[in-house]
Amino acid sequence: MTEEIIIAGFGGQGVLSMGKILCYSGVMEGQEVSWMPSYGPEMRGGTANVTVILSDERISSPIINSYDTAIILNQQSMDKFEPAVKPGGLLVYDGNGITRHPERKDINIYRIDAAEEATKMESTKTFNMIVLGGYLKVKKLFKLESVIKGLKKSLPERYHHLIPVNEKAIHRGMEIIKEVATVN
Amino acid sequence: MEEYVLMKGNEAIAEAAIRAGTDGYFGYPITPQSEVIEYLAAAKPHERTGMVMLQAESEVAAINMLYGGAGAGKKVMTSSSSPGISLMQEGISYIAGSELPCLLVNVVRGGPGLGTIQPSQSDYFQATKGGGHGDYNLIVLAPASVQEMADFVSLGYDLAFKYRNPAMILSDGAIGQMMEKVKFKPQQPRSKKSPDWATTGKTPDRERNIITSLDLDPARQERFNEKLQAKYKEIREKEVRYEKIQCDDAEYLFVAYGTSSRICQKSMQMAREEGIKVGLLRPITLWPFPYNEIRMMSGQLKGILSVEMSAGQMIEDVKLAVEGKVKVKHYGRMGGIIPTPDEIVKNLKQKIIGG
Structure with missing residues (x-):
């Protein structure tokens, strides 16, 4: 199994930490992982993306140009990465701020209104965990306990009291993700 | 047993430095390498092993702190990125000219x-062909994973002390910034013994140790250079490292x-x-370069593509290796692409x- 993922959105949305939690979940299950950020002078509000690869085998290039899954959290990222999903692959997006919805007919598309849901949960910082939950509902990559372990490993100990609220957000994401179009 | 952790390449270098029993780290922050000094500052190595971690006032100061620490026989290192390494070149040449060991990291x-x-x-020439003035070479290690970023710290020290020569880890911003899982070696204690050449205070039973790169007598300076060259010859013969992937049936080679x-x-x-049918030969030591290993493959190859994120620097060594017997071309991107x-x-x- 190899899963090649791009997560793309604005800085501050938790794109990089979502990728890190995915990687740590993979490490918990003995997988090979790589996490390659687009780093640069961008700050909050700028674009941010990270390429995550999870595999049972040694990972060759951590930098790739087509993906099994794209998790897209703003319009610029939609324009850039919708064309980069492999045929038959998966696109998950948050509808908030999207003016042009995905149009591809050869990929599986799911929508998750995580920004809206995070506001309802009274903690906008759970946004990325809602998205992660939705994605893991569609692609059952790990046991949930590995994800929680991964979350623990990713968070400094001073934030460990926030794990229950993040776990709740993952479950909420699993409930609210909606299928838009599927090809397989 | 140590377990796998997820870390950036830069962080892995920092943790490995503490575990390798480093006595002193001297550096100055610069992107994309700053996580090394950030990690060390947060990890409080003075509490773990007594290791000194010092943010110098500049790269020039940092490399001269290395010169002093190395002269005292200590395990010392610095890390920086390209412009900072350029600033250090004078000090690096002095350290090589004084035959002192140290570890340099360039996250290019x-x-x-x-x-x-x-x-x-694009710092391949600088790292492998000198960089500073005079006839000297650095031992240059090129990691291709976060695990190798960690492993090459102790390897770099071993080679540096074995040959009394500075060693460099030549990495780049991608490996510095990416996260992979990594397993560390157990903590090594800092060495209590000093090498017999170190300037640690003369005792009555021996001659004084002098560390200098200066000798105004041309005959003696030439003899010293011949000694350096004999050392480099030995390193070229014994320390070439590389990895071959799917090369057995290869008609083409990256x-x-x-x-x-x-x-x-x-x-x-x-x-x-x-x-x-394409294979890959990955030089792990860029100096010494695996000339023989590439030359030995030239009979089976129809062509070689040398791939670098530069205008084409390593390709000169690849061409030297095959002596014109195989077509060699370069492909690369520049400017951070x-x-x-x-x-x-x-x-x-x-x-x-x-073609």
Whole structure:
């Protein structure tokens, strides 16, 4: 199994930490992982993306140009990465701020209104965990306990009291993700 | 047993430095390498092993602190990125000219000048052909994963002390910034013994140790240079390291190191799916360079694509290796752009197979 993922959105949305939690979940299950950020002078509000690869085998290039899954959290990222999903692959997006919805007919598309849901949960910082939950509902990559372990490993100990609220957000994401179009 | 942790390449170097029993780290922050000094500051190595971690006032100061620490026989290191390493060149030449061991880390960014903060491999010439003045060489190790970023710290020290010569880890912004899982070696204690050449205070039972790179007598200076060259010859004979992947049946070859070698592995898979028999030779030591290993393959090869994130620097060594017997072309991107796997396959077809 190899899963090649791009997560793309604005800085501050938790794109990089979502990728890190995915990687740590993979490490918990003995997988090979790589996490390659687009780093640069961008700050909050700028674009941010990270390429995550999870595999049972040694990972060759951590930098790739087509993906099994794209998790897209703003319009610029939609324009850039919708064309980069492999045929038959998966696109998950948050509808908030999207003016042009995905149009591809050869990929599986799911929508998750995580920004809206995070506001309802009274903690906008759970946004990325809602998205992660939705994605893991569609692609059952790990046991949930590995994800929680991964979350623990990713968070400094001073934030460990926030794990229950993040776990709740993952479950909420699993409930609210909606299928838009599927090809397989 | 140590378990796997997820870390950036830069952080892995810092943790490995503490575990290798480093006595002193001296550095100055610069993107894309700053996580090394940030990690060390947070990890409080003075509490763990007594290791000194000092943010110098400049790169020039840092390298001269290394010179002093190395002269006292201590395990010392610094890390920086391209413009900072350029500032250090005078000190590096002095350290080589004084035959002292130390570990240098260059997490390369695009140049020339201040250039960009994005990854590049355009410091190959500087690292492998001298950099500073005079006839000297650094031992240059090129990691291609976060695990190797960690492992090459102790390897670098071992080689540096074995040959009393500075060693450099030549990485790049991509490996510095990416996270992979990594397993560390157990903590090594800091050495309590000093090498017999170290300037640690003369005792009555021995001659004084003098550390200098200066000798105004040309005959003696020439003899010293001959001694250095004999040492470099020994390193060339004994310390070449490389990895060959799918080379047995290869008709074409990628030669690439570091980040480029990772991308080439993907290109290799893609090309082989189309029936193109291509292998990869990854130099792990860039100096000494695996000339013989490439030369020995020249009989089976129809062409070599040297892939680097530069205008083409390592390609000169690849050409020297095959002595004109095999077609060698360069493909690379510059200025902080990382080539994609399919770009490399396209260039293999255009420049080598079709060209």
